Amino acid sequence: MATAAQTKFIRPDGKDKVTGLGRYTADLTMTGMLHACFRYADHAHARIRSIDTAKARALPGVFYVMTDKDVPDVRYGPFVEDRTLFARDVVRYEGEVVAAVAATTPEIAREAAALIDVDYEPLPVVSDVEAALADGAPLVHEGWSGYSASGDVVREGNDASRSTIVKGDVDAALASADAVVKERYVADMSHAVPIEPHAAIAQWQGDRVTVWSSTQVPYIARSGVATTLEIPEGHVRIIVPHLGGGFGGKCEFHYEAHVAALARATDRPVRLVFSRSEEFFAPDHRREGQVIELETGVMNDGTLVARRGRLILDNGAYSADAPFFPQLAAMHAVGPYRIPNVSVDASLAYTNTTPSGSVRAPTAPQACWAVEQHMDSVAASIGMDPVELRRRNILKEGDTTATNQVLEPIGAAETLERAVELIGYGKALPEDEAIGVGCGWWPSFGGPSGAFVKLNGDGSGTIITGAQECGTGAVMALPILVAEELGMRPEDFSILAQDTDAGGWDAGASGSQTTFNNGRAVIEAAREVRAQLLELAEEELEASREDIELVEGAARVKGSPTKSVPITTLADKAQGDRLLLGKGSGSPPPSPDVDASGCTGRLGMETFAAPTFITHAVRVRVDRETGVCRVLEVAASHDCGVILNPVGAEGQVEGGVVMGIGMATLEGSIVGEDGRQRNPHLLDYKLQTSADAPPISIAFVDAPSPYGGPKGSKGTGEPPCVPTPGAIGNAIAQVTGARVHQLPMTPERVWAAAHGVDA
Amino acid sequence: MSHACTLQVNGISYPLELDAGRTLLTVLRGELGLTGAKEGCDDSECGACMVLVDGRPVNSCSYLALQADGREITTVEGLAKGGELHPLQAAFLDEGGVQCGFCTPGMLISAEALLRRNPNPSEDEVRLALGGNLCRCTGYQKIARAVLAAAPGANA
Ligand code: FES
Ligand code: FES
Numbered sequence: 001m002a003t004a005a006q007t008k009f010i011r012p013d014g015k016d017k018v019t020g021l022g023r024y025t026a027d028l029t030m031t032g033m034l035h036a037c038f039r040y041a042d043h044a045h046a047r048i049r050s051i052d053t054a055k056a057r058a059l060p061g062v063f064y065v066m067t068d069k070d071v072p073d074v075r076y077g078p079f080v081e082d083r084t085l086f087a088r089d090v091v092r093y094e095g096e097v098v099a100a101v102a103a104t105t106p107e108i109a110r111e112a113a114a115l116i117d118v119d120y121e122p123l124p125v126v127s128d129v130e131a132a133l134a135d136g137a138p139l140v141h142e143g144w145s146g147y148s149a150s151g152d153v154v155r156e157g158n159d160a161s162r163s164t165i166v167k168g169d170v171d172a173a174l175a176s177a178d179a180v181v182k183e184r185y186v187a188d189m190s191h192a193v194p195i196e197p198h199a200a201i202a203q204w205q206g207d208r209v210t211v212w213s214s215t216q217v218p219y220i221a222r223s224g225v226a227t228t229l230e231i232p233e234g235h236v237r238i239i240v241p242h243l244g245g246g247f248g249g250k251c252e253f254h255y256e257a258h259v260a261a262l263a264r265a266t267d268r269p270v271r272l273v274f275s276r277s278e279e280f281f282a283p284d285h286r287r288e289g290q291v292i293e294l295e296t297g298v299m300n301d302g303t304l305v306a307r308r309g310r311l312i313l314d315n316g317a318y319s320a321d322a323p324f325f326p327q328l329a330a331m332h333a334v335g336p337y338r339i340p341n342v343s344v345d346a347s348l349a350y351t352n353t354t355p356s357g358s359v360r361a362p363t364a365p366q367a368c369w370a371v372e373q374h375m376d377s378v379a380a381s382i383g384m385d386p387v388e389l390r391r392r393n394i395l396k397e398g399d400t401t402a403t404n405q406v407l408e409p410i411g412a413a414e415t416l417e418r419a420v421e422l423i424g425y426g427k428a429l430p431e432d433e434a435i436g437v438g439c440g441w442w443p444s445f446g447g448p449s450g451a452f453v454k455l456n457g458d459g460s461g462t463i464i465t466g467a468q469e470c471g472t473g474a475v476m477a478l479p480i481l482v483a484e485e486l487g488m489r490p491e492d493f494s495i496l497a498q499d500t501d502a503g504g505w506d507a508g509a510s511g512s513q514t515t516f517n518n519g520r521a522v523i524e525a526a527r528e529v530r531a532q533l534l535e536l537a538e539e540e541l542e543a544s545r546e547d548i549e550l551v552e553g554a555a556r557v558k559g560s561p562t563k564s565v566p567i568t569t570l571a572d573k574a575q576g577d578r579l580l581l582g583k584g585s586g587s588p589p590p591s592p593d594v595d596a597s598g599c600t601g602r603l604g605m606e607t608f609a610a611p612t613f614i615t616h617a618v619r620v621r622v623d624r625e626t627g628v629c630r631v632l633e634v635a636a637s638h639d640c641g642v643i644l645n646p647v648g649a650e651g652q653v654e655g656g657v658v659m660g661i662g663m664a665t666l667e668g669s670i671v672g673e674d675g676r677q678r679n680p681h682l683l684d685y686k687l688q689t690s691a692d693a694p695p696i697s698i699a700f701v702d703a704p705s706p707y708g709g710p711k712g713s714k715g716t717g718e719p720p721c722v723p724t725p726g727a728i729g730n731a732i733a734q735v736t737g738a739r740v741h742q743l744p745m746t747p748e749r750v751w752a753a754a755h756g757v758d759a
Numbered sequence: 760m761s762h763a764c765t766l767q768v769n770g771i772s773y774p775l776e777l778d779a780g781r782t783l784l785t786v787l788r789g790e791l792g793l794t795g796a797k798e799g800c801d802d803s804e805c806g807a808c809m810v811l812v813d814g815r816p817v818n819s820c821s822y823l824a825l826q827a828d829g830r831e832i833t834t835v836e837g838l839a840k841g842g843e844l845h846p847l848q849a850a851f852l853d854e855g856g857v858q859c860g861f862c863t864p865g866m867l868i869s870a871e872a873l874l875r876r877n878p879n880p881s882e883d884e885v886r887l888a889l890g891g892n893l894c895r896c897t898g899y900q901k902i903a904r905a906v907l908a909a910a911p912g913a914n915a
Binding site: 014015018019024026027193194196242243244275276648650651655687696 | 788793794795796797798799800801802804805807834835836838839844848851852853855857858859860861862863864867885886887889890891892893894895896897898899900901902903
């Protein structure tokens with residue numbers, strides 16, 4: 001039997017996708033279905049004096065116009081309950097939903113939404129994070145202290161979550177360092193941009209509602225609907241058809257309750273499909289802007305002795321899952337290095353802009369872009385090669401992190417060596433080209449997760465899982481793990497997923513956690529089935545179970561291949577007697593010990609469980625006359641533990657690297673002083689195309705983690721975009737001799753830095 | 760005001776009455792129930808809606824349905840024949856060129872147009888030809904490899 005790593009993986013949902021017959025949410029229609037459209041806020045910050053819906057309601061074809069008055073009085077939010085489904089009294093960003101229309105066509109719904117009269121009293125707009133935290137700044141939420149919040153969140157006025165990491169004595173260490181480098185970096189807001197925009201359809205049957213939604217997190221969407229509409233969770237069923245990518249943009253609970261409320265009010269199914277521009281400004285999951293100030297002390301031999309950091313992250317107008325970002329960003333401000341004295345202070349500032357939320361490796365690419373450029377500046381300050389500086393300080397087994405976590409065997413140093421070797425670091429290059437290097441790290445997220453495995457009477461199997469497939473192939477690869485336990489072939493199993501009424505709870509396609517947690521759950525479920533098969537085989541083969549193995553689709557007495565019974569026979573037998581059914585919720589692996597007594601605002605990120613390590617080396621050409629950069633080649637080396645599905649893992653690295661290149665060079669929202677995004681469309685928010693994307697070579701370093709997922713695997717989906725922007729920044733600085741301090745490093749900014757003028 | 764027209768899609772004729780402003784994409788997805796072509800943007804930038812009109816790849820979101828009257832339209836649903844996957848479809852699966860799959864219909868159409876005009880393209884030619892099709896998942900490497908593997912000239 002092929003082991004997991006040898007199995008050529010063809011995704012089970014692939015045929016449905018390549019034939020164009022597979023349905024995504026917006027492809028579904030229901031009999032009698034209505035179309036929803038939102039009326040968004042007309043100001044980024046204003047008090048609502050009145051809303052007049054009469055004209056909209058009078059438009060032929062309009063079934064319902066809904067506002068805050070039509071839904072229960074509920075505030076929600078995963079860490080801080082600062083949101084409502086519809087604007088109540090005050091609007092705080094341009095994408096805030098003031099009203100929703102259900103009508104017979106999308107066009108009529110749109111026309112009606114425009115006919116709603118809203119009278120506003122404009123309020124001062126806070127669009128800059130530093131201004132938001134300044135004394136006397138207008139409050140984005142005047143009633144912030146009255147909101148319920150998780151007890152661990154440290155809040156004050158416009159600072160929605162503050163976190164610090166302190167270790168040793170930074171002042172003393174900086175004073176005794178041979179060189180001290182101090183820099184400031186600013187990252188602009190960017191976006192997940194899955195190619196499928198959000199869509200949701202709701203239909204009621206009695207007092208139960210089914211919502212088909214393009215969500216990455218069906219169980220979280222289910223609780224969101226239940227909480228905000230005040231109905232039992234068991235009355236809400238979320239089904240996710242094929243999901244057209246997410247990258248975090250479709251995490252959290254978004255609009256499922258709005259369509260459910262409209263469907264209930266109209267006794268009709270209701271569908272909502274977003275346009276691309278709504279996708280940019282409305283959902284609470286954009287990648288946050290950051291201001292990053294770093295100060296590092298180093299000795300002449302390259303030993304890092306101190307790091308001070310001050311970070312301000314942009315929360316936007318409401319707190320989605322961003323309150324844990326400051327602590328996470330603070331960990332990235334230290335980076336995968338041994339630094340004995342650390343003091344990092346990170347805040348999350350409310351502004352009147354689109355709310356932030358987890359987007360692929362939240363906080364990391366931006367913070368890492370600053371830290372990795374800073375590392376090159378530190379190397380320059382003592383005249384050391386930047387790779388050598390990293391080599392001398394990168395984390396190794398037995399090292400302690402800034403939160404005193406003692407590290408297990410890790411492959412960080414190996415990723416550095418493999419990446420520089422793959423790209424040929426040090427080779428002669430034309431004068432307009434250079435190689436830049438960046439290192440990063442990322443935690444795995446252990447948690448509960450549920451699955452069932454059953455064998456059918458014909459010997460085929462079905463995996464019923466709570467996990468959510470967002471495109472990565474993580475769910476599609478679960479049969480590899482189950483098949484291995486049962487001595488069967490992956491293609492013997494079908495998968496039922498993405499239906500909250502069927503599978504056990506799962507955190508969804510977030511935190512690179514599917515294989516890590518649900519992999520464990522399906523293995524546990526398969527082991528139950530395995531025990532049941534062995535029990536049946538004992539009777540059939542008249543042997544004890546210790547002597548029986550499951551291989552090549554049969555139960556076989558070890559050492560006597562002729563004494564065997566096909567699993568199909570056992571399954572058929574079980575059908576008339578004891579069914580072959582297994583369940584698993586695979587308890588999360590233990591968490592490594594930390595001593596985070598020097599931290600405030602602890603929201604779990606002081607522990608980097610089963611951390612992955614990454615080094616990217618990039619060769620970049622810079623046109624000094626135009627500032628245009630082209631990434632010519634990328635070498636990516638990843639320690640993400642044992643690789644269970646090579647094609648899937650490579651696909652994650654390749655996609656993540658290209659996303660990182662986009663973030664580095666092009667992707668950023670321009671926000672006006674009025675708090676509005678100026679480029680909420682793909683015409684001026686450009687993604688990388690196939691013609692832009694460079695060849696990528698990959699080296700995986702297997703460092704199995706004792707705290708890891710199945711077989712010592714670690715999270716794989718998010719890390720690939722982490723160090724790419726920093727590596728590119730370093731290459732640009734080497735060609736031009738000037739550092740670009742703002743992300744994205746657009747041609748204008750590169751040119752301005754190279755020519756010593758303000759961009 | 761609506762106009763009578765006949766759309767010829769994947770070899771089947773559909774007599775229709777259409778408003779002049781309707782895009783080919785909304786008619787394919789709405790009236791004809793062919794939801795393979797996707798809508799991914801507002802400004803003809805993503806290529807998810809791509810179909811062939813007389814062999815030429817067009818973004819059907821920016822193409823009026825009436826303009827297609829009397830022309831031969833191929834959507835992704837028209838690529839597989841008699842239950843057999845088209846070589847491009849098989850290659851996309853073999854090479855791991857499909858992740859979320861939302862860009863895949865447009866990619867396949869774009870690639871098909873390329874291979875009809877150039878059965879033996881270089882990797883650069885493939886990457887250039889697919890330049891109007893955005894993919895956020897794959898980084899394009901495995902997609903480019905799939906197109907090269909499916910090129911009729913590749914094995915010649
Ligand atoms: S939908 Fe994006 S190009 Fe047509
Ligand atoms: S596979 Fe998801 S956008 Fe291409």
